[in-house]
Amino acid sequence: MQFEVGAHRTDRPAGRIRQQNEKLILDAAEQEFARHGFKGTSMQQVADRAGLPKANIHYYFNNKLGLYYAVLSNIIELWDSTFNELSGDDDPAEVLPRYIATKIDFSRRYPQASRVFAMEILSGGTHLSEYFQQDYREWFRSRAAVFERWIADGKMKPIDPAHLIFLLWGSTQHYADFAIQVQAALGKEELEEDVFETAARTLTEIILGGCGIRRD
Amino acid sequence: MQFEVGAHRTDRPAGRIRQQNEKLILDAAEQEFARHGFKGTSMQQVADRAGLPKANIHYYFNNKLGLYYAVLSNIIELWDSTFNELSGDDDPAEVLPRYIATKIDFSRRYPQASRVFAMEILSGGTHLSEYFQQDYREWFRSRAAVFERWIADGKMKPIDPAHLIFLLWGSTQHYADFAIQVQAALGKEELEEDVFETAARTLTEIILGGCGIRRD
């Protein structure tokens, strides 16, 4: 049925439709989960936003939880990638500004992803228990060690690395998660690129200055 | 009916039960709204947590939206109070550490309130449109002016005040909103007071240092 010989060319390789629909659904689900969280999102809303019947969502993703995990894991992948690039051998004056810029850029380009993650944490993080329990603490420690190394090498002042990391996360993600409030405060309909640029520049100046990291 | 003469003393002034029950319901609602947001919270869950029949919730608060607004307005009141105390006449070296300590203390004492607010913002802030549209921008500007004054008076480096405010908010609220992640990173079952103290001290050092504010 799928490979009938002599059928007219459809220009759609096998699975093409599936790929298209899955993307439609995942994008729609990300939007809905970002605004209403897992419990607050209905499959009907996802279906309406994706422009497909509700039953199709269940066809592609077994159930609501499966769909949610699919969205979440996309985000987690995206998340950890950046932070792993920092190394103790680097010069913080060079890589920290880049890290801040990257995180701010994430807030600009993937605000929905950031919000789904934030929603999940606020909801108690029950769907991330594996992610958090396994070796998360070890991973975090190894990341904190990068800063400890910089401190030992006299590249920055003795600042508590864990709280510095929380500061980096909290201040950068704020521009995605609290965008509505930032918009209201600045009197803007939408956050344009210059806001993110100024944010990155200001955060870099304060944090590097506060850590006693001198840039050339 | 309410003031029958000769009724036996109940030791309960009129409205005492009402007051008690309203508090029970509001506390329960705050917990639920913090975890599941407006859409994701059911009146049954609130009732169960409050230990009252569902119909009673509807008796005290007309409907779900009324209950939600009651919870939200409590929080907003709590929120704005601190920030309004900063003045251009003050010495930032004195009042900024106090502001940071107060915000961190809020995250410790009222994490649920912080989360309800965060949830509402993530959900699009549709129930705060009045709060945000009215004179929020003006209020924010007047607050930013405090920092501008400090800059003009040479009390701190020329840092963009708006983004400095976002940094203060984002970094302090992080300890309430992302407590689960902070716990996982630090390997703690619960965040104890020393974590909040170290957080306040570290944030103060970085932010004041980064703004070029010297403390005695």
Added chain:
DNA sequence: GTCTATATGTGGATAGAC
């Protein structure tokens, strides 16, 4: 004021025609 029972809608999920 309190609470059981219920009306009416929407939730997730699936059967089965096409």
Added chain:
DNA sequence: GTCTATCCACATATAGAC
């Protein structure tokens, strides 16, 4: 693969006995 029709649990909200 697609989509209508439908099942049943649970949602908000209220009626009405106590």
